[in-house]
Amino acid sequence: MTTSTPIEHITVLGAGTMGSQIAAVCALSGYRTTLVDIAEEPLEQAKAQLRARLERDVAKSRRTAEDVAATWQRLQFATDRDAVVATTDFVIEAAVEDLAIKRQIFASLDAVAPAHAILATNSSNIVSSQIASATHRADKVCNMHFFNPALVMKCVEIVPHDGTSPQTMERTRALAESLGKEVVQLNREIPGFVANRLLNALRKEALNLIDQDIASPADIDKAARDALGHPMGPFELMDLVGLDVVYLIRLAEYEQTKEESSLPHPQIKQLYEAGRFGRKSGRGWYDYASA
Numbered sequence: 045m046t047t048s049t050p051i052e053h054i055t056v057l058g059a060g061t062m063g064s065q066i067a068a069v070c071a072l073s074g075y076r077t078t079l080v081d082i083a084e085e086p087l088e089q090a091k092a093q094l095r096a097r098l099e100r101d102v103a104k105s106r107r108t109a110e111d112v113a114a115t116w117q118r119l120q121f122a123t124d125r126d127a128v129v130a131t132t133d134f135v136i137e138a139a140v141e142d143l144a145i146k147r148q149i150f151a152s153l154d155a156v157a158p159a160h161a162i163l164a165t166n167s168s169n170i171v172s173s174q175i176a177s178a179t180h181r182a183d184k185v186c187n188m189h190f191f192n193p194a195l196v197m198k199c200v201e202i203v204p205h206d207g208t209s210p211q212t213m214e215r216t217r218a219l220a221e222s223l224g225k226e227v228v229q230l231n232r233e234i235p236g237f238v239a240n241r242l243l244n245a246l247r248k249e250a251l252n253l254i255d256q257d258i259a260s261p262a263d264i265d266k267a268a269r270d271a272l273g274h275p276m277g278p279f280e281l282m283d284l285v286g287l288d289v290v291y292l293i294r295l296a297e298y299e300q301t302k303e304e305s306s307l308p309h310p311q312i313k314q315l316y317e318a319g320r321f322g323r324k325s326g327r328g329w330y331d332y333a334s335a
């Protein structure tokens with residue numbers, strides 16, 4: 045096995061919103077894919093959500109029933125991470141945004157994955173240099189960042205750290221392209237990468253406007269949609285991505301920058317502490333219970 049070993053088996057770690065759809069994207073594109081989580085319950089949830097999503101695609105003639113059946117043949121669900129990773133060519137980690145946990149995960153992955161395997165993190169904020177040093181294969185570690193919902197959004201950001209090899213970048217780019225994604229490749233790492241930094245600038249201003257009671261979240265969202273042509277406004281988007289994710293991303297950035305401006309906005313903290321995570325919990329900036 046060499047660094048040019050073809051990618052046949054992909055492991056996606058973490059069966060949350062991102063991980064489950066990333067695994068589906070890989071399986072739909074023809075890769076044998078295993079979605080791994082530490083517990084059965086999130087795997088069962090992911091399976092049910094993907095089943096509903098793919099059945100809807102068939103009902104709407106976006107995919108054929110044969111394609112979807114073949115995708116299910118390629119997509120496995122497992123809790124035994126070490127056994128799965130031992131036969132994998134490419135890992136996409138989509139676990140919680142917590143540096144200490146990611147470092148532990150990458151150290152364990154490094155111990156069991158074949159020598160040629162690339163270990164990528166889907167983190168949008170924790171740059172891979174912070175994680176690569178937990179492994180003995182820093183040259184095969186990078187960020188490969190998908191967007192929510194991963195089944196729909198076309199972009200993948202690929203971000204090297206100083207020690208990522210050109211071969212790793214090439215293989216990761218080739219994989220993303222084979223998944224039908226458009227690649228935005230950064231020259232060097234920066235927390236938030238490109239798209240989230242752009243998004244953050246908009247989000248910061250939206251929060252600033254509600255702080256000053258200039259307009260309601262609904263009207264600010266309307267302006268983003270109807271004046272700027274964005275598919276969703278910044279508050280709707282936070283509810284889609286999850287206020288828990290938004291909150292943890294801010295904390296992860298703060299850990300790296302130690303700048304107060306990185307900390308979560310007080311209203312985001314309040315929603316997070318109240319368990320108002322957005323669509324997934326039925327309430328965030330908006331109420332979905334009655335929808």
Ligand code: CAA
Nearest residue numbers: 097100168190191192193195196197240275276281285289
């Ligand atoms: N999962 C998979 N597919 C979905 C989906 C989901 N959660 N939500 C919608 N879709 C697909 C479906 O195919 C749907 O069609 P059907 O209802 O006929 O099945 C189609 O998209 C259209 O959906 P809707 O009619 O419900 O609404 P829409 O036209 O507004 O599209 C959207 C939904 C694709 C999410 C669109 O609003 C959009 O692009 N929003 C912006 C998303 C965005 O900015 N994402 C980036 C977030 S930042 C991030 O991800 C970074 C990070 O690190 C966390």
